[in-house]
Amino acid sequence: MKEKPRSRKEPKPRTNKAPKPGKRDENKERTKERILDVAMKLFQKHGLDGTTTKQISRQAGIAEGTLFNYFKTKEDLALFFFQKETDSLIEWFRGEKDLQRAPLAEKLFAIIHRQLEYLEPCEDFIGAVFFRSLQPRSKLSPLSLESQEFRIKYLKFIKEVLSEAEEEKEIPPLGDLGAYAVGLFYIGIVTHWLHDPSNGKQKTLAILDRCLQMGTRFVKKEGWEW
Amino acid sequence: MKEKPRSRKEPKPRTNKAPKPGKRDENKERTKERILDVAMKLFQKHGLDGTTTKQISRQAGIAEGTLFNYFKTKEDLALFFFQKETDSLIEWFRGEKDLQRAPLAEKLFAIIHRQLEYLEPCEDFIGAVFFRSLQPRSKLSPLSLESQEFRIKYLKFIKEVLSEAEEEKEIPPLGDLGAYAVGLFYIGIVTHWLHDPSNGKQKTLAILDRCLQMGTRFVKKEGWEW
DNA sequence: TTTCATAAATGAGTATGCTCATCTTTTTAA
DNA sequence: TTAAAAAGATGAGCATACTCATTTATGAAA
Numbered sequence: 001m002k003e004k005p006r007s008r009k010e011p012k013p014r015t016n017k018a019p020k021p022g023k024r025d026e027n028k029e030r031t032k033e034r035i036l037d038v039a040m041k042l043f044q045k046h047g048l049d050g051t052t053t054k055q056i057s058r059q060a061g062i063a064e065g066t067l068f069n070y071f072k073t074k075e076d077l078a079l080f081f082f083q084k085e086t087d088s089l090i091e092w093f094r095g096e097k098d099l100q101r102a103p104l105a106e107k108l109f110a111i112i113h114r115q116l117e118y119l120e121p122c123e124d125f126i127g128a129v130f131f132r133s134l135q136p137r138s139k140l141s142p143l144s145l146e147s148q149e150f151r152i153k154y155l156k157f158i159k160e161v162l163s164e165a166e167e168e169k170e171i172p173p174l175g176d177l178g179a180y181a182v183g184l185f186y187i188g189i190v191t192h193w194l195h196d197p198s199n200g201k202q203k204t205l206a207i208l209d210r211c212l213q214m215g216t217r218f219v220k221k222e223g224w225e226w
Numbered sequence: 227m228k229e230k231p232r233s234r235k236e237p238k239p240r241t242n243k244a245p246k247p248g249k250r251d252e253n254k255e256r257t258k259e260r261i262l263d264v265a266m267k268l269f270q271k272h273g274l275d276g277t278t279t280k281q282i283s284r285q286a287g288i289a290e291g292t293l294f295n296y297f298k299t300k301e302d303l304a305l306f307f308f309q310k311e312t313d314s315l316i317e318w319f320r321g322e323k324d325l326q327r328a329p330l331a332e333k334l335f336a337i338i339h340r341q342l343e344y345l346e347p348c349e350d351f352i353g354a355v356f357f358r359s360l361q362p363r364s365k366l367s368p369l370s371l372e373s374q375e376f377r378i379k380y381l382k383f384i385k386e387v388l389s390e391a392e393e394e395k396e397i398p399p400l401g402d403l404g405a406y407a408v409g410l411f412y413i414g415i416v417t418h419w420l421h422d423p424s425n426g427k428q429k430t431l432a433i434l435d436r437c438l439q440m441g442t443r444f445v446k447k448e449g450w451e452w
Numbered sequence: 453t454t455t456c457a458t459a460a461a462t463g464a465g466t467a468t469g470c471t472c473a474t475c476t477t478t479t480t481a482a
Numbered sequence: 483t484t485a486a487a488a489a490g491a492t493g494a495g496c497a498t499a500c501t502c503a504t505t506t507a508t509g510a511a512a
Contacts, residue, residue: 053498053499062461062462063462065461065462066460132357184413184414192406250490254490289493290470291472292491294471295490300468
């Protein structure tokens with residue numbers, strides 16, 4: 001039908017869109033979403049160790065090897081939920097103009113609170129991977145760079161938030177240690193949250209609030225130079 | 227064809243070796259020590275993931291399966307170093323009569339300091355397992371009971387130390403949460419310690435001291451009832 | 453269209469942690 | 483001393499996370 005006797009080469013016929021979305025990328029996107037859906041369901045039901053990559057790939061309708069084209073390891077797959085959350089968290093925070101003007105403790109409360117809400121559906125399997133993602137690797141542990149990047153991204157974000165407070169003289173300069181401390185504190189809070197039987201996890205929220213108030217007040221008064 | 231290989235007992239004349247009740251236990255003891263020696267060396271050299279159970283058993287001169295008669299999992303094997311330390315820690319503390327009379331912050335400092343010293347040779351592989359041992363299991367994670375017991379033993383010990391301080395009205399009653407908080411704080415300190423490049427890890431020790439002072443002072447003043 | 457390069461999917465293969473039925477050694481009972 | 487029982491050691495075998503050489507699908511060029 002459409003004979004295109006272009007003996008020469010120079011025309012760009014496909015001029016619909018600059019970077020054609022393409023069936024390929026579309027499929028990839030769909031496949032990735034399917035994997036994540038299936039994985040989330042299986043992890044919730046059987047836990048991380050109780051779910052095999054074979055199960056995931058079968059239910060997602062792909063070959064076993066394909067799974068590893070999308071996620072380097074099973075752990076990375078589980079961590080991807082948090083990867084995604086970190087991205088959306090940062091975006092969300094940047095949009096909350098009111099929050100930007102609030103005191104530091106309030107900012108951190110909002111940030112951590114939002115994260116806890118996000119983690120709720122993962123509550124049952126999070127413990128198995130989440131902590132590892134925010135903890136130091138030992139020199140010899142060949143853990144994926146992915147989780148390292150995730151960790152660094154989150155800590156950088158926290159550091160930014162703290163830096164703003166530092167610039168406005170709300171707190172004295174803390175350096176990297178500040179973000180580090182918040183990260184550790186976050187781990188503690190999640191730990192408490194996982195165990196918290198109180199309605200709506202109110203108790204964890206109360207502790208969160210109290211600790212942040214106390215922490216910022218203390219740092220303001222005494223600084224970090226010991 | 228599967229024949230009954232040999233009836234019950236091949237005449238295995240009692241080699242007059244004194245059947246001293248203990249040969250078996252003696253061997254077991256030696257084997258266990260050998261496994262631990264070899265494992266420690268290999269873990270230090272190649273890390274936890276870089277060391278296979280096959281390597282360990284070969285170098286320890288036992289069959290691969292035998293290893294699992296001694297340690298339920300490779301992780302348990304790595305954790306055993308801390309298991310041992312917890313026992314000796316408790317014993318040591320009970321012997322330090324002077325310490326018993328010191329303020330709470332000093333007790334905790336001594337305890338944690340001693341643990342850090344013990345951990346030093348494990349520094350390179352500790353990160354890979356240690357944290358998991360003190361963290362909450364998710365409901366579905368079928369982790370060995372061993373590490374649970376280890377965790378509980380340590381937390382019970384800490385709770386005892388706190389209870390003494392409570393009884394003497396040094397601090398208000400904290401309940402289980404107190405030990406829990408100390409456990410988390412310990413994780414934070416070990417994290418910092420692993421990263422600390424300062425000579426002799428002085429910086430970590432300084433932070434440890436400062437945080438304990440501040441923490442106990444705060445608890446004394448404000449209690450834990452929010 | 454046909455051709456071809458490249459991206460993606462595939463599944464047999466590999467390494468390894470761990471299990472278990474069986475064999476061996478030690479202890480106990482007579 | 484001997485037989486039976488109990489405890490321990492063994493290694494073939496299993497399950498599973500992950501690899502990789504090969505096949506298939508896609509999109510661009512001609």
